[in-house]
Amino acid sequence: MRTSFRLVAWLALAPGAAACGSGGPPAPLLLISVDGLRHDYLDKTDLPHLARLVREGVRASLVPAFPTKTFPNHYTIVTGLYPEEHGIVANTMYDAALDAWFSMSNRAAVQDGRWWGGEPIWITAERAGWRTAPLFWPGSEAEIRGLRPTHWVPFDNTMPNETRIDSVLAWLDAPGAVRPVFLTLYVSTVDVAGHDHGPESAELVAALQDLDALVERLLAGLERRQLLDEMNIVLVSDHGHAATSPDRVIVIDDLLPAGLARIVDWSPVLQLRPEPGLEDSVYRVLAGRHPHLQVYRRADVPAHLHYRANPRIQPIVAIADEGWSITTRRRLRERPAALMGANHGWDPALPSMWGTFLAVGPAFRQGLVGDPVASIHLYELMCRLLNLTPAPNSGSPDSTAWMLVGRATAEKGNSEK
């Protein structure tokens, strides 16, 4: 896969170098999300095709944003903004100004641009005159800042993963100027196995082996098109997993009398919208009531979580401790199995919440295992790969410079393998 002219190819594409001057399209970038691929899952079993990516590229743990859920984190990766900045503050939200609800399965909401702040990279690329194809990436179905990606498809989790790969390969078959420069793939099977069976299960290992076969299919397709040496591939996950248990449950109706507050989102981050005038009562009733539930007013959420400055964050936020679930007495009785397996959503500082970062291609150094990288920096990294001027964001290009060919090398903590 690696060839001696890779370095030459990358230098030609470096900002300010020939590609910009000549006006040609940058090398395509494929961003793959494997939902819930915890940072250590690749070490669980023999995965030869993923191991090839590690051997030929860069690997690190990916530190997500809070809350460590799917929609907030996918959108942080492509905007370089914290959820409090881009507005996707949870998978399920209520916006009082819009008087509207958002959930992942609400097609009208997901396609409504009013929910999506900031500028995702496909819009940055389209504004620069390039085509993009973000298949199934959260936000890709909405018009944002008056624009849409060239190719997008309504989310359909019944579409087989093989078909998703073949769609991306077909888009890459377009010639020169009409070939997308930014494409995405999304795979949910590892997350589902983790939720249902837990991080230590045989089912999780089977999902990892299926993922490896998908990587084989993708690499073979790219190799057949002689694209493998030319394009950059970045594989990420939105969060990790921590095991849950029916023995670690906070029953909210035992703590909070009915009628005091509306529950907007559930577990492990409870979002409470108190009835008018009852915010103080709700806080007083809940604060300190359960040893494994930390209760905050929005303005007092710990600063390192970057989770205050958006009205979609509800007035009271209560966060369960790692591995603890929040539910109702009725759900506990009727669906105890839902409290086994694993979940995510907790503090990104917990290693169990860290995802995976792999990157391979002409821009990336080879066989490098680095320190954890925060996902907030990936928008800047991807703009650099595509020679785009980034929109304002909270990431820093310096944080990922160590992984690039021809950039600062041998920074502390990063070891060539």
Ligand code: AMP
């Ligand atoms: P989570 O439990 O937060 O990891 O959410 C994972 C689930 O999000 C997946 O199993 C999908 O059902 C759903 N999902 C992922 N991407 C999308 C999307 N673009 N649109 C709607 N639902 C999605």
Ligand code: ZN
């Ligand atoms: Zn997820």
Ligand code: ZN
């Ligand atoms: Zn999940």
